[in-house]
Amino acid sequence: MKIISVESVTTLLHHHGFNNYMLDLMNALKRDFGRWESFTKMPRPAMHVPGGVLELMPICDNELYYTFKYVNCHPKNPSIGKQTVVATGQLSRIDTGYPVMFSEMTILTALRTAATAALATDMMSRNDSHTLAIIGTGAQSEFQVKGLQLVRDIKEVRYFDIDPHAMKKFARNMAHTSLKLVPCENVQQATRGADIITVCTACKAQVDVIKNDWVTAGVHINALGGDTVGKTELEENILPRSSIVVEYFDQSFIEGEIQRLSKEKAKELVHAELYELVTGKKKGRKNNTEITLFDSVGIALEDYSVLRLTYELAEKYNTGENYNMTPVLPDPKNLISCIL
Ligand SMILES: NC(=O)c1ccc[n+]([C@@H]2O[C@H](COP(=O)([O-])OP(=O)(O)OC[C@H]3O[C@@H](n4cnc5c(N)ncnc54)[C@H](O)[C@@H]3O)[C@@H](O)[C@H]2O)c1
Numbered sequence: 001m002k003i004i005s006v007e008s009v010t011t012l013l014h015h016h017g018f019n020n021y022m023l024d025l026m027n028a029l030k031r032d033f034g035r036w037e038s039f040t041k042m043p044r045p046a047m048h049v050p051g052g053v054l055e056l057m058p059i060c061d062n063e064l065y066y067t068f069k070y071v072n073c074h075p076k077n078p079s080i081g082k083q084t085v086v087a088t089g090q091l092s093r094i095d096t097g098y099p100v101m102f103s104e105m106t107i108l109t110a111l112r113t114a115a116t117a118a119l120a121t122d123m124m125s126r127n128d129s130h131t132l133a134i135i136g137t138g139a140q141s142e143f144q145v146k147g148l149q150l151v152r153d154i155k156e157v158r159y160f161d162i163d164p165h166a167m168k169k170f171a172r173n174m175a176h177t178s179l180k181l182v183p184c185e186n187v188q189q190a191t192r193g194a195d196i197i198t199v200c201t202a203c204k205a206q207v208d209v210i211k212n213d214w215v216t217a218g219v220h221i222n223a224l225g226g227d228t229v230g231k232t233e234l235e236e237n238i239l240p241r242s243s244i245v246v247e248y249f250d251q252s253f254i255e256g257e258i259q260r261l262s263k264e265k266a267k268e269l270v271h272a273e274l275y276e277l278v279t280g281k282k283k284g285r286k287n288n289t290e291i292t293l294f295d296s297v298g299i300a301l302e303d304y305s306v307l308r309l310t311y312e313l314a315e316k317y318n319t320g321e322n323y324n325m326t327p328v329l330p331d332p333k334n335l336i337s338c339i340l
Contacts (some may be wrong), residue, residue, distance in 0.1 A: 001326040003197030004103035004310060008234040008320040012310065015317045021309075022150055025115040028305040029278075033119075036275035038062045039301060043251035046228060051076050052204070053228045057089075059300035061077040066092045069105050070302040073228060075202035083110065083139060084202045091307045098326060101311045105303065109139055112306040116274075117222045120245060121196060122151035123277045123284030125220035129195035130155045135187050135209060135233075136201035138169035144198050144222070145174065152196070156180040160190040161201075179183060188214050194259055198222040199233045206230060206260070212237040217289040226257045229299040234293075236260045242293035243271045245284065247301075256295040 003010075013021055032039075040060040040066035047054045052074035069089035077084050092098060093113050105315045120127075129152045131262035134141050137159050148154055157179050161167045167183055174181055190196050191214045202225055212235045214223070221242070223279050226232035246252035249270060253259060258266040272282040274294075285292055314320045327338050 001323060002101040002311065002314055002320045003323055003325075006104045006107065008314065009104060009107045010309070012313055012317060012319045014315055015163045015319070016131055017148065019150065022111065022115055022118070024110060024313075025306060025309055026119050027200055028309045029115055029119055032061075032305045033275040033278040035061075036273075036279075036301075037305070041248065041300060042212075043248070043254055044300065045254075046255075055228075057300040057303055059092060060302050061304065062094075064094060065304065065308060066302070067304045067307045068092050069109070069300065071105070071109060073202065073204075073231075075204055078138075085139065088143075089303055089307055091311050100321075101307065101314070102325065103307060103310060106108045108310060109298070109303070110143040110308045112130055112302045113140060113224065113296070115306075116247070116298075116302050117144060117224065117294065117296060118147035118151045119143075120274060120277070120296070121148055121220060121222060122244050122286070124245060124294060125152060125196050126218055126285070126288055127152075129220065130214065131193055131195050131196035132157050133190045133197045134159040134170070135161075135197065135199040137147040137166045137247065138200065138202060140200045140224065141170055141294060142173050143294060144200060144224075145248050148196065148198070150174035154179065155324040156182060158182040158190040158194060159193075160184040160187055178203070179332070185305070187211075191215075194219065196220045196222070198224065200224040201233055204228070204231050206232045208235040210238065211235050212241070215241065215291060216313050217291065220281060220285075220292045220294070221256050222294045222296060224296045224298075226255070226295070228255050229259065231255075234262060238291075238293070241247070241268055242291045244269055244271075244273055245272050245285070246270055246295050247297060247299045248323060249273055251299060252295060252297050255297040257293070258295055281289055
C-alpha cells in the first residue's frame with residue numbers, strides 16, 4: 001500500500017509543477033462531477049466537540065475506487081500553534097476492497113478546495129473579473145488565489161484578516177507574483193470594487209463577515225468558511241439577491257450558508273448543484289449584473305478526485321513509500337502465519 005506523506009506531496013508537486021497539478025485536478029473534478037450519478041454518496045457525518053468538529057467523508061465510485069477523508073475544523077487551534085484544519089484519507093479498490101493508498105490530506109484539501117472554487121468561478125464569474133477580495137488570509141488563502149489565477153486574469157488582490165500576523169504572512173507568500181497586493185483595514189474596504197470575493201474565515205458561529213450593503217451588482221462570491229452546522233459567513237439578506245450554486249444540496253442544506261433558510265426557501269433559491277454547471281445542464285451566469293454565489297462546504301467527491309489524481313501521479317513519479325498495511329499471505333486463510 002502506498003503511503004503519501006506531507007513530504008511526498010511536496011515532492012510530487014515539484015516533479016509535476018503546481019500549475020500542471022491544479023489544471024489536472026480541475027480536469028479530474030470536471031470528469032468526476034460530470035459522472036455525478038455514478039457515485040454512491042451521502043452528506044458527511046459530523047461529530048461536534050467543544051471548539052470544533054470531526055468529519056468523515058466517504059464516497060464510492062461504481063467503477064473503480066472508494067475513498068474517505070477524515071477532517072476536522074478547530075478555529076481556535078492556531079492560538080496553540082496548531083492548524084485549524086488537518087486531514088488524512090484513503091483510496092481503496094472496489095473490486096477487492098483492498099486499500100491502495102493512505103495519504104496526508106491537509107495539503108490535498110487546500111488544493112482540491114482551491115481547484116473546486118476555481119472551477120465554479122470559471123463558470124460563474126464575469127469574464128472581465130480582474131480584482132479579487134480575499135477575506136481571511138489563513139491556510140487556504142494563497143491556494144485560493146493561485147487557483148483563481150488559472151481561470152481569470154487577476155491583477156489586484158485586496159485582502160483583510162482580523163489577525164495582522166496572517167495578513168503579513170499572506171503578503172510575504174504572494175510578494176513574488178505580479179499581483180497588485182492591497183492590504184485593507186476592514187472587510188468593507190477589501191470588498192469595495194472587487195469582481196470576485198472569496199471569504200474563507202474560520203469561526204464556529206454565525207458571523208456576518210460580508211454585509212449585504214457591500215455586495216454590488218455583477219460580483220461573484222466564493223463562500224468557503226460556512227461549512228458546518230452553526231458556522232456561516234454571509235449576512236442572510238445576500239442569499240435572496242444571489243444566484244446560488246451548491247455542491248450537493250443534501251449536505252449544503254445542513255452545512256452551507258443556505259442552512260439559514262427553510263428547506264422550501266433553500267430549494268427555491270438554489271439555482272444549481274455544481275455538476276449541473278459542469279454538464280452544461282444549467283448556466284453559471286445569465287448576465288453581467290447578476291450576483292452569483294458559490295456556497296461551498298467541500299464534498300467527498302472532491303476528495304475522491306484529488307486522491308485518484310495523486311495516486312496516478314505517485315505511481316508515475318514513483319513517489320511515496322510502500323508498506324504492508326494489509327497482510328501478504330500465500331494462503332489468504334492462514335492469517336495466523338503472520339504472527340507465528
Ligand atoms: N469549503 C471547503 O471545501 C473548505 C475546505 C477547507 C477549509 N474550509 C473552511 O475555510 C475556512 C478557513 O480555513 P483555513 O484552513 O484557512 O483556516 P485558518 O484558521 O488558517 O484561517 C482562517 C482565517 O480567518 C481569519 N478570520 C476569522 N474571522 C474573521 C473575520 N471575521 N474577518 C476576517 N478574518 C477572519 C482568522 O484570523 C484566520 O487567519 C475554515 O472555516 C474552514 O472550515 C472550507
